[in-house]
Amino acid sequence: MKKNIKKVAVLGSGVMGSRIACHFANIGVEVLLLDIVPKELLPQEEAKGLSLESKAVRNRIVNTSLDTALKTNPSPIYSKRFANRITTGNFEDNMKDIAHADWVIEVVVERLDIKKSVFDQVEKYRKEGTLVTSNTSGIPIHLMAEGHSEDFKKNFCGTHFFNPPRYLELFEIIPTEHTDPSVIDFLTYFGDKLLGKTVVLCKDTPAFIGNRIGVYSMLALTHLIEPLGLTVEEVDKYTGPAMGHPKSATFRTADVVGLDTLVNVANGLTENAPNDEAKGVFQLPSYISQMAEKKWLGEKTKQGFYKKVKDDKGNSNILSLNLKTLEYGEQQKVKSSTLEATKPVEDIRKRMKVYEQGTDKAAELFRAMHYPLFEYVSNRVPEITDDFYRIDDAMRAGFGWELGPFEVWDALGVRETIEKIKSEEKRLPGQSGQVAAWVHDMLEAGHEHFYKVVDGVKNYYDIQSKSYKAIPGAEDLIVLDNIREKHTIWKNSGVTITDLGDGIINCEFHTKMNTIGGDVIQGVNKAIDLAEQEYRGLVITNDGKNFSAGANIGMIFMMAVEQDYDELNMAIRMFQNTAMRLRYSSIPVVVAPFQLALGGGCEFSMHADFVQLHAETYMGLVEFGVGVIPGGGGSKEFALRASDEFKEDQITQNTLKERFLTVGQAKVSTSAVEAYELGYLQKGKFAITMNRKRLLADAKAKALELANEGYLQPAQRKDIKVLGKQGLGIVYAGSASMHAGNYISEHDKKISEKLGWVMCGGDLSAPTEVSEQYLLDIERKAFLELCAERKTLERIQHMLTKGKPLRN
Missing domain, CATH: 1.10.1040.50 (N-(1-d-carboxylethyl)-l-norvaline Dehydrogenase; domain 2)
Known part of the structure; x- marks a missing residue:
């Protein structure tokens, strides 16, 4: 079946309906969300002189439901701006508008008589060929199809989302004896590739599977x-x-x-x-x-x-x-x-x-x-x-x-x-x-x-x-658990390097929380060496619960406590150099993060040639929480990106301030889309995979595409515009104001000023173009100076023992 879903109508805006609408908005589909008309005015509506015929009243139920959903934490929507893809209305005034929908999803109360009356209205207004499905969790699907036209029946089945629809992967499809097999095939494809679901075909039995x-x-x-x-x-x-x-x-x-x-x-x-x-x-x-x-x-x-x-x-x-x-x-x-x-x-x-x-x-x-x-x-x-x-x-x-x-x-x-x-x-x-x-x-x-x-x-x-027999669709996936035994080409205590075929290799972390320490740094460099010598490209991802929780702060803590600053300086330099190799090697490097991609995991992503990330990626530079600034190239990278965003007709300090606050407030994205909005991803250098199971295969395909296009090793940047004293004034004034208002501590103020120092390139007398290495050197110096602070060590120790940040 050749289908193109441009618009979906969701009938019923309760907890499930409003959140299903949000998830369709997440993938770029236009949504019409409808619910019943209220039968009575609220006191506040009467006070405003509204009547039951007022549009605000007639759409009150659906609008309240959607507003409630959008305020929910965790959010059902990738970005608040996606809410404008959802149009609200009611069953009486707007049911006719489903004529423009390619798919109608019923999510009303779990009563067969009510569902049947809704489907009678759907039958009246839908255009031929429109998909019609029910999100029921218990009512037999075949009972809802009874009494309808042949076209309705062949395009009708159950599609059961699990709550919350954005986060739970299960998507059950329950056909009836009348459902056209091509409808099942299409919904299986759509659920898997576009909604990011594990699609399970069920029989029409009680509670399904x-x-x-x-x-x-x-x-x-x-x-x-x-x-x-x-x-x-x-x-x-x-x-x-x-x-x-x-x-x-x-x-x-x-x-x-x-x-x-x-x-x-x-x-x-x-x-x-x-x-x-x-x-x-x-x-x-x-x-x-x-x-x-x-x-x-x-x-x-x-x-x-x-x-x-x-x-x-x-x-x-x-x-x-x-x-x-x-x-x-x-x-x-x-x-x-x-x-x-x-x-x-x-x-x-x-x-x-x-x-x-x-x-x-x-x-x-x-x-x-x-x-x-x-x-x-x-x-x-x-x-x-x-x-x-x-x-x-x-x-x-x-x-x-x-x-x-x-x-x-x-x-x-x-x-x-x-x-x-x-x-x-x-x-x-x-x-x-x-x-x-x-x-x-x-x-x-x-x-x-x-x-x-x-x-x-x-x-x-x-x-x-x-x-x-092969599980249907399994041949399209790459699962490291299934190939590791036969295709491992190198490993140490923290990394396994696997041959994915077609000249692409994968570097997999398997430390606790996939933190990045000496063994991972060694493994990543070995992967780049191997790829440059014998292969065509490199992917960095793993099959863990999280991509990476960042640098091994326990290792940093031990070196700092023992005041072994030469060793710590070397470790940070190695981290920086490894991040830079991800960008400046002779082969394409694709990093494929998912779930947590924090600190060093975020910095590795920011330095890749391309980021193929799962939709549920929570990315951020969170080093402020342990009393330091990003030291693996993250501070440098935000200075570089701010420089690329400076425009002659705009106040450059405003751009710097926005990038500075992302790091200074340790902002973590709540989705892959928000990771882009926060500046962790760059336009044209990332793509989102909806289905987690497909992430590695998609990343491999991208690495191969970059190699086939004729990858050229880029040259390090020497044209990064930093603002010097002109920018530092804004940073210092801002941190002093926040401290005076008791929004940040004295130590937070000191960390902010160190970050500002790096992002402004130091106290240069005028805006100047500097190199990446210049910024890396002052980033590392600032990081080491903060590691010598007692309050930083207290923060690191608190994180290691309590698992949450200390504000001291």
């Missing part, structure tokens, strides 16, 4: 609370990152999502999945029913499994719920020998084995959770999907699990785990201890794993053919 398995898993756990004697704190400690789940774990997640949502899905499954052998799991424990009755629904009602209170001094404290008494009390610290044993195990698959083999309450919960889950998911094939890998995709993308249930089962060993499932004593409602027959068939055919990697491509066991 993500919520069917996710809610089963959460409710199964609630039934284990009493027999295992668990507290809220214990559950969240045991089921968090150690288990490969998000930090919010179980009960914090329920508070964020809303207990009412969990209850509604559970009740829907009880009603709509009467033949589910584990339907007893969806019967809510008494404490959840009581919480729902009391409206203790989580963050939306200010209390749930946790409750934030203030003590007599006004300090916030978070209490936890006692599930036996339903009273709140101080949180208790949780200790576990099993969790301690898992801490040094970074490989998530190996960690699962360590967790399972523990002997304390945490390990007991792990086994009691996972063995029934394995049985349950095996029995959902082919009911909810013919291909089990889609269940894993849904749990990773929708619930933030590092491994889906079949991947965990694989890590524990499929055959041996079946025996443990049979012998597990603590069984949940409906659990028989027997897994589905197809799993036994797989083992009998000599296949010991659900997945295996073939020539760098992830394959899954196909039940129908009883053989392994």
Whole structure:
């Protein structure tokens, strides 16, 4: 199907609708957002003399919803200026305008009768060929298609976003028997490439895939609370990152999502999945029913499994719920020998084995959770999907699990785990201890794993053919985990260099938080050496949770405390030289950041020939937080960029001030788009990848493109205009004013002046053109001088011990 989505109509502006509208605006699509007309005036509207016919009143619901969404933190939109891509209206006045939409998405209240009435209006005004989808999370899709034209039916299906749509990757597509296969193909492409989603094709079964398995898993756990004697704190400690789940774990997640949502899905499954052998799991424990009755629904009602209170001094404290008494009390610290044993195990698959083999309450919960889950998911094939890998995709993308249930089962060993499932004593409602027959068939055919990697491509066991097949689309991806073993060409303790093929190599960091220390500096230089000698281009990225949290400040702290300034000077010089090599080598260098790209990670990005970054990249020079200025070329680079932006007909100090404040206020972008707006990226030298899984393949393609175009090694800049005393006056006056107003500390003032000194090129008597090396030298000198300050050392130590900045 050849489709071009220029305009989307979103019907319903509640929490989901307004945020779906924002995400379409994020990718450049024009959006029409509609909702109902109010039936009564508000007192303030009456005071203004407005009537129910006034446009401001008729669009009040939709405008209020959108305004609320735009003020939400984290934001649903990449940049506030993208909000102008959204036009608001109401169902009565503006439903006719959907005639101009290429895709209509219904996101109204979860009632079939209301949805049907909305679709009747859609049928009336839509043009032929317009896609129509519902974002329902529980109503059968085929029921909504009944009674409509053939064109409507063939262009209709479910498209279920997970909340929040910008951040959660899962995008479920639920076709009916009438849906044109080309519509499914198009939505799969659009969801993957343009919306940046993990697209999961679902059957039209209750709660589809993500919520069917996710809610089963959460409710199964609630039934284990009493027999295992668990507290809220214990559950969240045991089921968090150690288990490969998000930090919010179980009960914090329920508070964020809303207990009412969990209850509604559970009740829907009880009603709509009467033949589910584990339907007893969806019967809510008494404490959840009581919480729902009391409206203790989580963050939306200010209390749930946790409750934030203030003590007599006004300090916030978070209490936890006692599930036996339903009273709140101080949180208790949780200790576990099993969790301690898992801490040094970074490989998530190996960690699962360590967790399972523990002997304390945490390990007991792990086994009691996972063995029934394995049985349950095996029995959902082919009911909810013919291909089990889609269940894993849904749990990773929708619930933030590092491994889906079949991947965990694989890590524990499929055959041996079946025996443990049979012998597990603590069984949940409906659990028989027997897994589905197809799993036994797989083992009998000599296949010991659900997945295996073939020539760098992830394959899954196909039940129908009883053989392994490549996961659709996997051949287009480059996954370092899948190629590292066979294609590593060099490594040290902090870096692995991998051959990506076609003359392009990748330099991957794997230190804690991917911080940049001596081993990473050595590895990056080695990668550049190899690329210049034997290859055509270099990519720098990794498969971690964050690109890089910046320089290894522990190393800087040790050198500074020991006053080994010669060694520190050499380390900073090496960092600067490495950043400069990224730009001034004889081969193209593409840096591909994602998530956190702070400090040195940001500086490496700023010096690359090209930055191919994920849409969710949080980039910034945050060195002020530890009492120094950017010392790896970041201060120099902002002086250079300010120079390039100076215009003869504008006041140059204003441009300098804007760039200075970005660094001085340690501004971190909330998206890749904002990284450009803050000056961390340069026009024409970056591109955004929406889907994180595609980032490395896109970066490789860009490096290859630059090489094929005939890459020429650039010459270092010697034409950087700095303002000298003319700029310093603005900087010093500004920092003095901020200090006098108690907005910054004395030490902040000193750091600001050091930064200003570098960005102005020192106290030159007049604006002067200087070289990059000149700026690097004074940047390094300023950095070293600040490292000699006691208050800087206090800030670094506080960051190392507390994990947050100190303002002293």
